[in-house]
Amino acid sequence: MKRRLAIWRAQARNTLAIQLQYRISLVIWMIGLVLSPLVYLVVWTTVAHAKGGDVGTYSAHDFAAYFILLMIVDHITFTWVIFNADFRIRQGALSPLLLRPVHPINADIVENVSFKLLMLMVILPAAVVMSIAFGPRLHPDPWAVIAFFPALLLAAVLRFTVEWTVSLISFWISRMAALDQMYYVLVLFLSGQVAPISLFPAPVQLAANVLPFRWMVAFPVELLLGRVSPHDATIGFAVLLAWLAVGLAALRLTWRLGLKQYSAVGA
């Protein structure tokens, strides 16, 4: 464990050093992170006002709370591993990582966490500014506030696990862009990024409940909004944990099979 910590520390130091080299890229990332939830927020508040105050069970202030929290949760849970898969596996960048006596997933975990922590320093102030501008309304019970944190942590682990596994499909197919696009659309709608899931038609809600995406993003947000009953929260945690178990098993299996057929092209 001591060795693992030493590796993580060294990796985190290098990741941050690399990130800080590219100031402009960092700024563009930041803008992107804030911009898309901001657009949805503006659209839905406008719709709410036009409809006389509410859309479904959401008022303009509820939308503000939903999208500001969503911005933070999405930031904490998102990964770029699928996007990187093509370069890594098809073009052989995985080879140097495979030569090291430590699983390549370690580097990704550390990179992910250190980048997130770095960016939180911008996201949190942005959330404060948006809160002043839009007046979000939250009314969670104390238990929901407490439940939010494990839900957020599990959501991040689940999303990382699922996306790492999806990225491994690149061992078999050469063009990941199409798959990446499809995955992105699923996440966009079924994780609650476009709109709260309760505003979708019943079949979509059912799909969102059964598939893993909702549990990666919307679930912790809804908990903190105070919109989940203790009963539903229990079911939510159970589904999340079940998907996590499936995800971890799939990751192990895909990794093992993928390596067998890795051809280390170009490297």
Place this chain on the structure above:
Amino acid sequence: MTPAIHVRGLRKIYTVPVREPGLWAAVRGLVRRGSRDVAAVDGISFDVAAGEMVGFLGPNGAGKTTALKMLSGLLHPSGGELSVLGFLPSRREEAFLRQITLVMGQRSQLAWDIPALDSFELNAAIYDVSPADYRRMVDEMTELLDLEDLIRKPVRNLSLGERMKCEIAVAILHRPRVLFLDEPTIGLDVTMQRRIRAFISEYSKRYGASVLVTSHYMADIEALCSRVVVIHHGKLLFDGDLSALAAQFSPHKTIVVDLKNGVADLSRYGEIVSADDGRVELRVPKSETARVTSRLLSDLEVEDLTVEDPPIEDVIERVFAQGAT
């Protein structure tokens, strides 16, 4: 003593897609895919002892890199027996990976955007190198490879040669017992090549490490390896001493004669390789060398005469030419 590297009948089959050219073939390819099996490595066998340095030769596409990737555990073999330091490489056990290294020109252990020293430190953590050993290795390498000014610059600002030196340094920081080097001197100037050669040789001697090196520069092979393994089309053509390679594949010697009275026609003594300004190079069968030499000396006014083995490049070219048929 068990060999450090043990290879028997090693094979790697790639399934590659094949398709006729043209749009119609492309459309047909949507429904039916043609593919073909290609044996990149086709049943090679050899051993490498601890501390031994072996040159791994073959033309482009011979299967050298594929073999190195199997030996280092990146690729799963399609068949055959393979063991490195007693491990099955494709299982990629931690204890195995800690004792080997693979240096490839195109792929890097170094992070591009930060100084090499940062990557050194990461590897020290990954390989659990003690602070004392780390200091000693970095000092040693800094001195031998002249890294002083390089390791504090971002890697992307280094020249190819400078980067290669750092690449080798980071790859052996954990003091591997087996080194797989794929073209370690490619694209480097002569001084740099010499420096890297000297370093590899010194490292192997000091730590008793086995080295399997591929190179297109015969100077690398001559300087580092007394033994060579030659493969072509995935098959083993030769395994033995570099000098035996010349004997087996080039049964000729070169006689260089400087004549006192300028050019003369020497074609009756042997095959003329070149002739200018009173200097003639003759290729003669090895068994004839003594006889031809004495005839030359008695028949002509010779100022100087030397008998040489043909350059190793020529020998290798012959090996490949024979292997191709």
